[in-house]
Amino acid sequence: MQKTDLLDKLQEIVGNERVSASAAELYCYSFDASQVRGMPEFVIRPVSTAQVADVVRLAWEKGIPVTARGAGTGLAGGSVPVEGGIVLDMSSMNRIIEMDFDNLQVVVEPGIVQEKLNLALEPYGFFFPPDPGSSAMCTLGGLIANNGSGMRSVKYGTTRNYVLGLEVVLADGTVINTGSKTIKSVAGYSLTDLFVGSEGTLGIVTKAILKVRALPRERSVLLASFENPELAGKAVVKVLSSGIVPSACEILDSNIIDAINTYDPKVGLPRAGAILMFEVDGTESAVREGIAMIEDACSSLATGIRAATNKKEREEIWAARRLVGAAVSRLDPMRTRVYVGEDIGVPIKEIPRMLHKVSEISEEFDIPIMTYGHIGDGNLHTGMCIDVLDDKDWEKLNKAADKIHRTAISIGGTVTAEHGVGGARAEYLELELGKALDVMILIKKALDPKGILNPGKMGV
Amino acid sequence: MQKTDLLDKLQEIVGNERVSASAAELYCYSFDASQVRGMPEFVIRPVSTAQVADVVRLAWEKGIPVTARGAGTGLAGGSVPVEGGIVLDMSSMNRIIEMDFDNLQVVVEPGIVQEKLNLALEPYGFFFPPDPGSSAMCTLGGLIANNGSGMRSVKYGTTRNYVLGLEVVLADGTVINTGSKTIKSVAGYSLTDLFVGSEGTLGIVTKAILKVRALPRERSVLLASFENPELAGKAVVKVLSSGIVPSACEILDSNIIDAINTYDPKVGLPRAGAILMFEVDGTESAVREGIAMIEDACSSLATGIRAATNKKEREEIWAARRLVGAAVSRLDPMRTRVYVGEDIGVPIKEIPRMLHKVSEISEEFDIPIMTYGHIGDGNLHTGMCIDVLDDKDWEKLNKAADKIHRTAISIGGTVTAEHGVGGARAEYLELELGKALDVMILIKKALDPKGILNPGKMGV
Numbered sequence: 001m002q003k004t005d006l007l008d009k010l011q012e013i014v015g016n017e018r019v020s021a022s023a024a025e026l027y028c029y030s031f032d033a034s035q036v037r038g039m040p041e042f043v044i045r046p047v048s049t050a051q052v053a054d055v056v057r058l059a060w061e062k063g064i065p066v067t068a069r070g071a072g073t074g075l076a077g078g079s080v081p082v083e084g085g086i087v088l089d090m091s092s093m094n095r096i097i098e099m100d101f102d103n104l105q106v107v108v109e110p111g112i113v114q115e116k117l118n119l120a121l122e123p124y125g126f127f128f129p130p131d132p133g134s135s136a137m138c139t140l141g142g143l144i145a146n147n148g149s150g151m152r153s154v155k156y157g158t159t160r161n162y163v164l165g166l167e168v169v170l171a172d173g174t175v176i177n178t179g180s181k182t183i184k185s186v187a188g189y190s191l192t193d194l195f196v197g198s199e200g201t202l203g204i205v206t207k208a209i210l211k212v213r214a215l216p217r218e219r220s221v222l223l224a225s226f227e228n229p230e231l232a233g234k235a236v237v238k239v240l241s242s243g244i245v246p247s248a249c250e251i252l253d254s255n256i257i258d259a260i261n262t263y264d265p266k267v268g269l270p271r272a273g274a275i276l277m278f279e280v281d282g283t284e285s286a287v288r289e290g291i292a293m294i295e296d297a298c299s300s301l302a303t304g305i306r307a308a309t310n311k312k313e314r315e316e317i318w319a320a321r322r323l324v325g326a327a328v329s330r331l332d333p334m335r336t337r338v339y340v341g342e343d344i345g346v347p348i349k350e351i352p353r354m355l356h357k358v359s360e361i362s363e364e365f366d367i368p369i370m371t372y373g374h375i376g377d378g379n380l381h382t383g384m385c386i387d388v389l390d391d392k393d394w395e396k397l398n399k400a401a402d403k404i405h406r407t408a409i410s411i412g413g414t415v416t417a418e419h420g421v422g423g424a425r426a427e428y429l430e431l432e433l434g435k436a437l438d439v440m441i442l443i444k445k446a447l448d449p450k451g452i453l454n455p456g457k458m459g460v
Numbered sequence: 461m462q463k464t465d466l467l468d469k470l471q472e473i474v475g476n477e478r479v480s481a482s483a484a485e486l487y488c489y490s491f492d493a494s495q496v497r498g499m500p501e502f503v504i505r506p507v508s509t510a511q512v513a514d515v516v517r518l519a520w521e522k523g524i525p526v527t528a529r530g531a532g533t534g535l536a537g538g539s540v541p542v543e544g545g546i547v548l549d550m551s552s553m554n555r556i557i558e559m560d561f562d563n564l565q566v567v568v569e570p571g572i573v574q575e576k577l578n579l580a581l582e583p584y585g586f587f588f589p590p591d592p593g594s595s596a597m598c599t600l601g602g603l604i605a606n607n608g609s610g611m612r613s614v615k616y617g618t619t620r621n622y623v624l625g626l627e628v629v630l631a632d633g634t635v636i637n638t639g640s641k642t643i644k645s646v647a648g649y650s651l652t653d654l655f656v657g658s659e660g661t662l663g664i665v666t667k668a669i670l671k672v673r674a675l676p677r678e679r680s681v682l683l684a685s686f687e688n689p690e691l692a693g694k695a696v697v698k699v700l701s702s703g704i705v706p707s708a709c710e711i712l713d714s715n716i717i718d719a720i721n722t723y724d725p726k727v728g729l730p731r732a733g734a735i736l737m738f739e740v741d742g743t744e745s746a747v748r749e750g751i752a753m754i755e756d757a758c759s760s761l762a763t764g765i766r767a768a769t770n771k772k773e774r775e776e777i778w779a780a781r782r783l784v785g786a787a788v789s790r791l792d793p794m795r796t797r798v799y800v801g802e803d804i805g806v807p808i809k810e811i812p813r814m815l816h817k818v819s820e821i822s823e824e825f826d827i828p829i830m831t832y833g834h835i836g837d838g839n840l841h842t843g844m845c846i847d848v849l850d851d852k853d854w855e856k857l858n859k860a861a862d863k864i865h866r867t868a869i870s871i872g873g874t875v876t877a878e879h880g881v882g883g884a885r886a887e888y889l890e891l892e893l894g895k896a897l898d899v900m901i902l903i904k905k906a907l908d909p910k911g912i913l914n915p916g917k918m919g920v
Contacts (some may be wrong), residue, residue, distance in 0.1 A: 085863035102701050102809035125703070147646045158644065161621070176896045181807040184618065184837040186607045186657050187881055187892050188918065190901050193620075193653030197646050213843035214686075214703025241562050243585070243674025285745035347641040377644040414645035421647055432647050437635045439907065440649050446906035447899065458648065 003041065006062065010042055010086075013054045018045045018092075021232040029069065029087045034339055035062055036077020036423040038456075040067070040087040047092050049175060049206040050169060056204060057173025059086055059452050067454045068200040070111065070139030075339045076422030078146060078199045082456040086428040088204065089143050096120055097207070105164065105179055106212055107129045110141025110205050129156035132418070146420040147197035151321070154240075154376030155247040155281075156213070158418070160196045167207035168195055171448035179207055188319050194443070200419055200454040201335060212343040215302050216281035221246070221317050225272035226297045229253050229359075229371060231301050235350035239278070239297045240348060245288060248279035249376025250321055256372045256383075257333065260320050264326035267320040276375070277321060324372050328383045331370075335385035338402050340424070341401025344408035345379045345417030357407045358382055365400040367393075379417035406431070420456045429459040461570050463501065466522065470546075473514045478505045478552075489529065489547045494799055496537020496883040498916075500527070500547040502805040507552050509627060509666040510633060516664065517633025519912050527662040527914045530571065530599030535799045536604060538659045543915040549666065553912040555665065556580055559657050563641055565624065566672055570601025570665050586672040588618035592878070593785060604665050611781070613709040614700075614836030615741075618878070620656045627667035628655055631908035639898035641688030643671055649653070654903070658912040659880055662907045676741035679707070679868055680751050681768040681777050684758045685732035689713050689819075689831060692734040696835050699738070699757045700808055704750060710740035710781055715791065716843075720780050723787035730764060731816025736835070739774075749789035751879055756757050788843045791830075795845035800884070801861025802831045804868035805839045805873070805877030817867045818842055825860040827853075839877035872873060881918045889919040 007051070010019045020026065020043040030039045040245075046052045059066045065085030072079055081087050096109035101124055110119065115134045118127050130143055131150040142148065144166070149158040165179025178191040226232040230249055252260070252275045261269055269275060280290035295305055308314040310437055328337045346354045355371065358380070364371040373381035380402055384389070386393035405415045405428050413420075415428045430437050438460055444451075444460035468843070470479045480486065480503040491500045501524075506512045519526045520696045525545030534541055541547050554571035561584055569578065574595045578587050590603055591610040600722035602608065604626070609618040625639025638651040645701040655663055694712055699706070712720070723730055728733060736758070740750035755765055768774040788797045797871075806814045815831065822829040833841035842864055846853035865875045865888050875888045890897050897919055904911075 091598075102697050103807050104701060105807075147650075149644060153644060160650070170899070174895060176899060177894060178896050180872055180874065182805045182838055182873050182877070183611065184613060184805050184834075184839050186876045186878055187876050187885070188659050188889055188897065189662075189903060190607075190620070190656065191896055191899055195648050196650065196905075198649050202649075209589040237562050241564060283746065283749050283788065285749065286743065289743050289745065303500070335905050345642045345644050347563050347565075349560070350645065374644075378642055379644050412640055413642050414640065414647045416647050417642070417644040418646055425647070427647055434637060435634055436638050436651055437648065438634075439630070439636060439651055442906040443649060443654075443903055446902040 002120065007042065008327060009058055009253035010044060010055065013058070014044055014046055014051050018028045022301065027143065029089070030080065032072045032074040032077055032079055034077045036080045036082065038080045038082035038176060039084060040081040043087045043089055045092045048424040051168065051176050052088060052169045052204055052206050053173045055086065055088065056169050056171065060450065061454060063450055064454050065452055067229070068145070068204045069136045070142035073134040073138045073341065074142065074146065074420060074422060076173070076416065076420040076424040078420045078422035079456060080423065081410070082423050089391045091139060093206065095389065099124070101126065102213055105181055105195045105209055107207065107209050108140055109207060110139060110144065112140050114138055114140060114143060121212055122215070125215050128162060128210060128212050129214050130159045130162065133322065141205055144196055144208060145199050149418045151248045151250060151374060153374060154249050155245050160193060160263060161343045162253065163192055163208055164198050165206050166192055166195055166239045168203035168205055170369065171286065171453050179209065180217050199422060199457055199460055201458055202453065208282040215324050218284045218287045219279060219281040219314065220250055220287045221314045222278040222291055223306045224276045224302040225270045225304040226276070226302055228273035229355040232276050233299045233355050233375065235276060236351060237349050239294055240376060242297055244297065245295050246278045246282040246290065246294065246376060248277065250277040251372060251375040253371040255368060255370040256324055256328070259327040259331045259370065260323050263323055263330045264272045265406065267316060269320060270306070272303060277317060307347050328370055328385060331456065334387055335386045336390065336398060337383055337385050340397055341404040342381050342383060343416045343419040344382065344413055345377065346408055346411055346413035348378050350411045350413065351375060351378055353411060354408065354413065358404065361400050361407070365396045367396045367400050367446060373431055392409050423457055426457060461687045462691065467485065467502065468502060469518055470515065473518070473737060474506055474511050475628045484903035486526035488547070490540065492532045492534040492537055492539055493591060494535050494537045494882065494884045496540045496542065498540045499544060500541040501544050503547045503549055503878060504511060504554045507548045512629045512664055512666050513633045513635050515546065516629050516631065520632045520910065523910055523912060524914050525912055528601065528664045530602035531573065531597045533594040533598045534602065534606065534882060535802065536876065536880040536881060536884040538880045538882035538917060541881060542883050552598060552879065553666065558678050559584070561586060564672055565641055565669055567667065567669050568600055569667060570599060570604065572600050574598050574600060574603060575710035581672055582675070586671060587675050588622060590619045593782065600668060601665055603670060603800070604656055605659050607918045608799055609878045610832060611708045611710060613834060622669055622671045623652055623656050624653055624671055626665050626852040627653055628663035629841065630663045631913050633912065639669065644767050659882060659916055659917055661904060661920055664914065670916050677847065678744045678747045678854050679739055679741040679774065680747045681774045682751055682754055683766045683777065684736045684738070684762040685730045685764040686734045686762055689815040690812040692736050693815050693835065695736060695761045696811060697759045697809050697837055699754055700836065702757055704753050704757065706750065706754065707741040708737065710737040710834060711835040712737070713831040715828060715830040716784055716788070719791045719830065720783050720818040721781055721795060723790045724780070727776060730766070731912060738775060788830055794844060794847055796848045797843055797845050797856060798848065800844070800857060801864040802841050802843060803876045804842065804864060804873055805837065806871055806873035809836060809875065810871045811838060813871060814868065814873065817865065821860050821863050822866070824854045825905055827856045827860050827861065837877060883917055886917060886919040
């Protein structure tokens with residue numbers, strides 16, 4: 001089929017104004033926030049499930065790759081069309097279809113932005129807990145495709161825990177529904193769980209039934225300072241294994257502390273080898289109890305403990321945490337933060353060991369590594385900054401990232417706790433998953449025998 | 461292959477004393493607690509993953525069905541070998557391999573009994589939350605295969621929420637590992653979630669990494685009485701949508717109340733159209749707050765509210781709840797409780813409607829239906845008793861159960877919230893799941909192309 005014929009057919013399905021084929025527009029869809037690149041041939045902006053199904057069916061017939069994209073905030077190239085073909089920009093399908101608070105549920109289209117959903121829920125006293133750093137931009141479809149999470153997953157879990165059901169367009173254009181509004185069912189395989197986190201390689205999500213939670217009445221924040229990250233890691237093991245469930249448990253190492261204090265001096269984080277930021281939410285008395293228990297658990301290991309006494313101070317602390325991504329790049333104006341090897345996860349009790357290994361790797365490859373992240377989940381974000389015009393810096397970065405990945409795997413961890421595999425980390429899946437990767441490939445072949453859905457991703 | 465040759469080979473793998481082929485022994489494996497029946501040719505009691513893998517590989521080569529079985533407490537025939545072949549009795553693989561409390565995890569073999577695991581955890585201050593009525597007998601393997609839950613799932617979720625990783629023997633005898641001790645990972649499809657709840661049709665679980673939780677410091681129980689089940693259902697919607705998370709939320713209808721009071725008069729449940737039993741757990745103050753909030757939410761709908769003032773009263777109330785299964789059969793000595801159509805689930809806000817429909821169905825088919833169950837999850841157990849020697853009673857029972865199933869599906873519910881599909885409910889999956897059933901079949905064919913794993917179950 002000629003490209004112009006295909007363009008005609010696509011325009012027939014979604015209308016002329018919803019198809020892009022100009023080089024300038026295509027370029028905008030050729031990357032995300034990772035180093036993965038790939039140029040699409042067409043970008044389609046569907047407005048309905050029927051349009052998605054028709055486009056996918058056409059792609060199936062012609063054997064053309066189809067890659068779904070939300071806001072393009074991904075850090076692994078999950079939405080980048082590495083084998084060309086069609087990009088489905090789902091951002092126009094962004095409605096809240098139903099607010100069903102008697103069932104503690106909402107039904108949404110995948111293009112809705114996380115923060116917009118939460119702004120719509122807030123007046124009713126509810127929220128959707130998964131809160132990645134990109135909340136202000138990322139879409140629910142992206143969260144579902146990557147099983148996204150964020151700071152509060154230590155208490156609230158990941159996106160998976162909030163997806164009750166999905167409408168999915170399969171590789172041949174068939175539309176199926178998985179799950180339902182019934183919160184507990186064992187009728188059949190958990191296809192919902194299979195599609196969540198499959199990064200658009202098995203189907204394209206066009207609708208989701210999500211659980212929401214009642215907003216907590218109260219929150220409180222505690223900062224604990226430590227001589228070094230390993231001691232902070234030990235404190236985390238102690239807090240969590242004593243049964244406390246904080247609503248956030250974050251680590252900032254000394255470089256990150258400096259970066260934040262440099263970026264915004266009025267934040268004034270205490271100087272320390274590492275800081276743990278704990279948040280507890282719930283009723284007033286539960287929060288008071290939780291904070292006291294954390295203080296108690298940390299006291300023998302910390303050099304200082306400071307509780308946020310009021311809402312303003314609490315918000316300043318979280319604002320500081322949210323600055324990290326931007327602040328990292330401010331440490332040295334000649335260097336740029338590059339997202340490679342940045343999302344490892346390890347078992348909780350291996351955190352001190354992994355933190356120690358990271359500092360060894362930093363020395364070995366002579367590259368500064370700043371560590372922050374959701375330490376309460378064992379999820380560490382290792383930030384590396386390089387001169388992006390220097391090939392040797394790239395080499396150091398890639399070698400350090402490779403070693404970080406292999407070290408995480410060797411101690412029972414993962415190369416990606418929340419950012420996704422995409423094209424960036426696919427090469428490690430065989431090492432991490434072993435023969436389970438073969439099962440993934442069998443499933444991929446069964447559901448997408450022509451391999452048109454987001455090819456080149458996740459090692460399948 | 462001759463049956464005697466096969467027997468020789470099986471004896472070679474597991475030793476003579478771990479193979480049964482006598483009619484008397486085989487009979488014991490031909491049923492569970494449902495109406496599904498099927499006679500195996502061999503029963504094997506493996507003690508290691510290697511033995512399971514060798515048996516499955518042999519079965520794969522010869523095309524012989526293999527059905528795994530835990531304690532046989534299932535209510536849907538999941539462990540019944542309806543197409544004959546080999547039953548793998550997993551109850552000898554019952555070790556706790558590791559207690560890893562720094563990670564809040566345990567590693568177990570599938571044959572361990574739920575209650576034994578919890579007794580082993582208790583001295584350390586931890587527990588494994590899923591608690592089906594059969595806790596004293598059922599195995600973890602059965603819980604995993606069925607994604608079992610029970611009374612506390614309204615707060616703690618189902619077995620799925622506690623399985624971090626599995627060792628699984630696939631249809632051809634390959635052993636894979638899914639997941640790990642790392643609590644958050646997005647590296648690959650969630651195969652763990654695919655195997656959980658797949659009832660042994662995709663692989664046989666030989667090891668599991670499970671999350672455990674710290675035992676709550678305090679519990680409290682509240683009984684609320686209502687004029688009828690529909691009003692109780694409305695109270696449940698009100699409690700849950702106001703953000704309260706009780707650790708149990710159970711309903712007993714008037715028949716069940718009578719049955720319990722008849723079975724054990726000293727329990728002395730209040731006579732009412734329906735009773736809701738709420739439990740709240742957590743810290744002392746959180747429990748006090750939770751109970752007060754539930755009391756408040758129920759006050760305008762209930763005819764009476766009674767809080768258990770001490771541990772003894774609380775335990776008596778739960779003992780009464782646990783009596784239900786036995787008590788149901790005491791109402792009429794000529795009738796026997798039959799587990800058919802007993803496990804529907806509906807969206808929370810449809811509970812009052814479903815309860816009303818159940819009473820209509822009871823009248824239409826002239827069969828008493830007693831309702832109890834985990835109403836906080838929308839999960840209703842409908843108990844029917846018949847004279848099992850009377851064909852007409854069976855006919856009424858089956859018709860009523862069929863209508864209960866179809867009604868649940870028609871209002872967005874499920875035919876099985878926690879007991880499983882097995883052979884008992886497979887016929888409803890197409891109606892409930894639509895084209896998603898085709899995806900299940902594709903996955904089944906991809907992972908078990910010869911169809912040897914638990915054939916005749918789940919509609920695949």
